[in-house]
Amino acid sequence: QTAKLKIGAAPYGLNAEFMQIWSAALQQHPAVKNGDVELTVFDGRYDALVQNDQFKSMVTQKFDAIIFVPIDIDAGATGVQTAHDAGIPVIGSNTRVNSDLLSAYVGSDDTVSGYMEAKIVLDKIGCKGNVVIIEGPIGQSAQIQRLEGNKKALAECPDVKVLEDQTANWSRAEAQKLMENWLTAHPGQIQGVIGQNDEMALGAIEAIKAAGNDVKSFAIAGIDGITDGLRAAKAGEMTSILQDATAQAQGAMDLAIFYAKKGDYKPESDIWAKYGKDMPWNDGKDKEYNVPWTPVTAENVDALLATRQ
């Protein structure tokens, strides 16, 4: 047996649940579990520069491949360049990087999810009435793209008015305060809440409950499919669009091993089987792998919850 592969993962930050699920999925990858791969996860601490520095550390330590989730689409390019100069392949995951030096990218198109969630809300209110949008941190690519998707869906419903549109920085507590204030400023007028992630949608739900309103009379949607979001979906309080962190992570891992071994590798994760023709492996030749979004429904919610045990 040859020496272990040293693979580094550089997610932008580990304090929130989504990236936690993502990095846990990496640890669960068969190649990591059976010891073929020695995995190190670097916490980017939500700072482009920290991520940059971690690339330098990984180059110093001669990693064989790097899985990268940048905090920002442009700022990530420098790190990729650093690794490329040292001959280390970099696989993107979850968030794109503006760099053609990326060996491959496994992610989901945020404009699609933005469109999907807005569409669900709009359909539920019958394409007319008032909605509010709770956005992620302004300037982050997920926020930009999800907003783009939101807007695309809203354009299809000219009778819908966006009453408020503000950032809550992905935070449940901030979204809760925001929604409390909006409910006061627009009493009885808000019919739909487009939360750009589940956390913020959940904050809105709490605010609605606290104000003594019936959550089910609101159309609320979020993105990511975090555990609390799944539970709320199961209770019929909101709709969530599942972003498959496991597929993004394990797909990227397979590609990382594939590039580290210079093509001499067959994928070991079962995600390829799960998505089948929706996301084919194609002998690792693709530059981009698009993990499909899955709306959380009454049918699949229990199965999804079961994976979070």
Place this chain on the structure above:
Amino acid sequence: MERLLEVEGLKKSFGGVAALSDGRLELRAGSVHALCGGNGAGKSTFLKILMGIYKRDGGVIRRRGVEVDYASPAEALAAGIAIIEQELSPVPHMTVAENIYLGREPSRRFGGIDFNSMNRAAQALLDELEFNIRATRRMNDLTVAEMQLVEIAKALSHDAEVIFMDEPTSAIGEREAQRLFAAIRRLQALGRGVVYVSHRLSEIFEIADSYTAFRDGAYVGSGLLAEVRRQDLIRMIVGRELSEEYVKTNTPSDAVGIRVEDLCRPDAFEAISFSAHKGEIFAIYGLMGSGRTEIFECLFGLEKASAGAILIDDQQVTIRRPADAMALGVALVTEDRKSTGLNLLDSVRANICMASLPTLSPLFVMNRAGEADASRRMRADFQIKAARDTMPVSGLSGGNQQKVVLGKWFLRNPRILLLDEPTRGVDVGAKREIYRIMCDFANSGGTVVMVSSEIDEVLGMADRIMVMRNGRSVGTFDRGETDAQALVNLST
């Protein structure tokens, strides 16, 4: 009589420098014991060790014959010892009453403080001492002198058997000092023991009955004051013969150095006019709160006068900031060295140079050799006792800190010197030296205006004396035209 306190061989050093090598003291009940010594002799260190503020390096302390070791002031207080520290240490934003009863607040039911009875008790105490201070005032509104009175009241309120008084009168006036003495006599009658530190020898002979002298951190002698001559005591303190305490060598000229005309500041002083000549030492005498300090503050641009004129070399001048005054050759030695005189955190050298930085850095870059040289000169001139001149001034004895302030202003080579209580806390030897420097300064054409509460000093050094009462001038007298009794009578 019983011995309240016996101390032998007390030792203490700071950072390898011995502050105290052999401290000894014997205090009997009903005795007022003067602890004498030059600046930096180790008196304050000695008292702080007894109070549990510092830890001793060696030596024996016996309280009523029992060996003790106080780890904190709380333990010393509990053992019936109280202290008036040399450096005033108020809690600034609390009231006078709260300061006096800090740590011993009377409580009500449910653990609350009984503010009413506390204020009443504090007021009663202050009234009994005839200190004119309201118990509900805040400490940071008080003048240094008033703070000193509060510290005195606080120590007395402890009803302690042994009270240390470290230069309690250095900041207060004659009248208040007499009230303190009255209180001390009452304590004496009750069989308490007082250890009294002061550089004013007349005071020591007036109030104390026995003495112990330290020099350079070691015991040099003790005895009854009735059995020692002033000359001998001085020799013990400074280690050499000192013939006369006040030596005056300056001669006033006819040229006016600074003239003040009808200067007014509401709530402080009214219609003050005087002129001090070149070569003259002009003194302003008055009781506490008579407005002397405020005059200086207006002359130096720290406060604004509401009316009146200031003339220097017969030119009318406007002074808005200290920098203006300094540019005109005026220097001010402030009375409160801790708050306006020194940067306690910085070194002796930096403090000496603090008012002369532009001259010491003609091209913005500091002339470091110049700084070192300036510091060396001033330390020699004023006999500043410091281990190194790079040590923080906070580590200096009180008197030596005062000398640093003097050095800082003399370094500027001013033309007009305003001195507010210039010899506060300075020992007899160094005082002589300061007087000599003042005279030399005057002789070389400088003008000195001095505020002092020490009558001997005013009478001994001034060419003319202006007496203040309640913010007004009540007359100016030539040297020899007046005496101590007359001054006191005029000022009250």
Place this chain on the structure above:
Amino acid sequence: MVSMSETRSRWFTAEQRRALIQEYGIFLAFLILAVILSVSNEFFLTPGNISNVLLQTSINGVLAVGMTFVILTGGIDLSVGSVVALAGIVSASFATTSSTAAVYGAPYPVVIPLAIGVLVGVACGALSGLIVSYFAVPAFVTTLGMLSAARGLTLIYGGGRPVPALTPEFRWIGTGHVFGIPAPVIILAVIFGLAWWTLTRTRFGRYIYAVGGNAHAAKTSGIDVVRIRFAVYVISAGLAGIAGMLLSARTGSALPQAGIAYELDAIAAVVIGGTSLSGGVGRITGTLIGALIIGVMNNGLDLMGIQSYYQQVLKGALIVGAVMLDQKRSYGA
């Protein structure tokens, strides 16, 4: 004697003036802010919104009360945000019905998680307090260390995941009402009342001022300075524990990333309220007004629908403006 009474009357005015400046100055700023907001937005003064503002102020208010104790001694506590998260998640794990995130046997009767939340805070505070008071490590460094460590422990404890599905009894402290008043507001009121009484009426309170005003004087007066310094960190972190539980109860699940940067708002409330960062001066009533100013500002700008970028600029200007109105504090206060 005439001059005496004259002087006395002058003193009195000075004293009154100080009180006016120190306390009512910032109160005035608060009133002006409130008037502007109520004129420019019809909803601002509705009972529902007032209740909102109070509710939204409650957590920062609880933290700011604790912070006042620390700052009055001349210290600072940067760790409260992290302690909020740690206490929130640990207590929640004793009050959750979720099978994955609970500790064995959960949910426990509500007093157990509540007690544990406070205890977690107190333990953090005791450690910080020990290091600051006994080992004389600067408070800034100590509590910055605790900020990092407590956040790490939070993430380790919960595995980086939230603790959801809290019992209704536990959630009541965040969402319940008594006579129409939200429970967190009542909790803040009680805590504030106790703090006010402690600081103004008890020896312990006066000792806090004394230690902050002049530690040397306090020590020579026989006060155990080390113990007082220790105690204030315990109080601050204990209240942060309570705030953490309020937050979990309000959001419905305990999040490991909760409370980030809460220390800034808490310190801001204290300083806006007129308490000096160098210790010894300040009033807890000022802190309450400071917290209300921050709360009203956030609420009002949201109500007016001002865009978030501009909100940030405005908030900055308003904070400084409010304190400027409260003019002529001496420098450095």
Place this chain on the structure above:
Amino acid sequence: MVSMSETRSRWFTAEQRRALIQEYGIFLAFLILAVILSVSNEFFLTPGNISNVLLQTSINGVLAVGMTFVILTGGIDLSVGSVVALAGIVSASFATTSSTAAVYGAPYPVVIPLAIGVLVGVACGALSGLIVSYFAVPAFVTTLGMLSAARGLTLIYGGGRPVPALTPEFRWIGTGHVFGIPAPVIILAVIFGLAWWTLTRTRFGRYIYAVGGNAHAAKTSGIDVVRIRFAVYVISAGLAGIAGMLLSARTGSALPQAGIAYELDAIAAVVIGGTSLSGGVGRITGTLIGALIIGVMNNGLDLMGIQSYYQQVLKGALIVGAVMLDQKRSYGA
């Protein structure tokens, strides 16, 4: 005379001991940390990694140097993180080849964006400085306001989006090398050298210590306290402007959310380095060591592959531990 020279030699030792405690105490802590890391990781002492550590320290180092000036006067500057972002994005907009994010005519020759970055910082600093020094608003409140306002302006200026595609000349200041040494390290070295010289060798430096030690005494000594206080905020924010450009140049695009919480690391470096938050005491060399301790810690823990949650706990403990080793500072320092 014998005793005299004896005493002198003893003094000398005392001085050395004090210097050891004050400066080398923290240096010792730094060495211990470095030794532990080099023993436990083979890569730590490689030239490449040393260069990495220095590079990673450069931005915090630049901020910490500015912060030292402010803290020495007894102030504080919380706004540096936001100023980093504002200066970073404004300067970048003059140096980008992207058609959407650029100002008209961009990219300009590299000196233009560089000058603009510094100017933006200086402008922010001048405003803060004016409010702190002239209007005597507490520095904490003023710079907290600036923290919020500058962040808002950053978002408004860039419309919330990053400014990408910076010219290679502009990027050089972040990514270039001179004789194998990274450009930011050289920039830090120059800034540090200038600051050291200013603080220890010039009149202005003496004024800063005097104002921080006792502003009242400084004023009485004819020092223009208001001007000095004003100047230090300009210096701090000006350096933050430089740090912002270094950051943009290093990351290759200017992000509106850059620099969040950078003030904490900068203040930590200063305080770990032995400078007192109450002003008047401290050394710039200590600040450099403080910044290096933080940099080495972050780098070393990442190198050792310690899991991020545990890293946070360790970092907290290490910061406090380092300062504890540097024992016997008096309380509150």
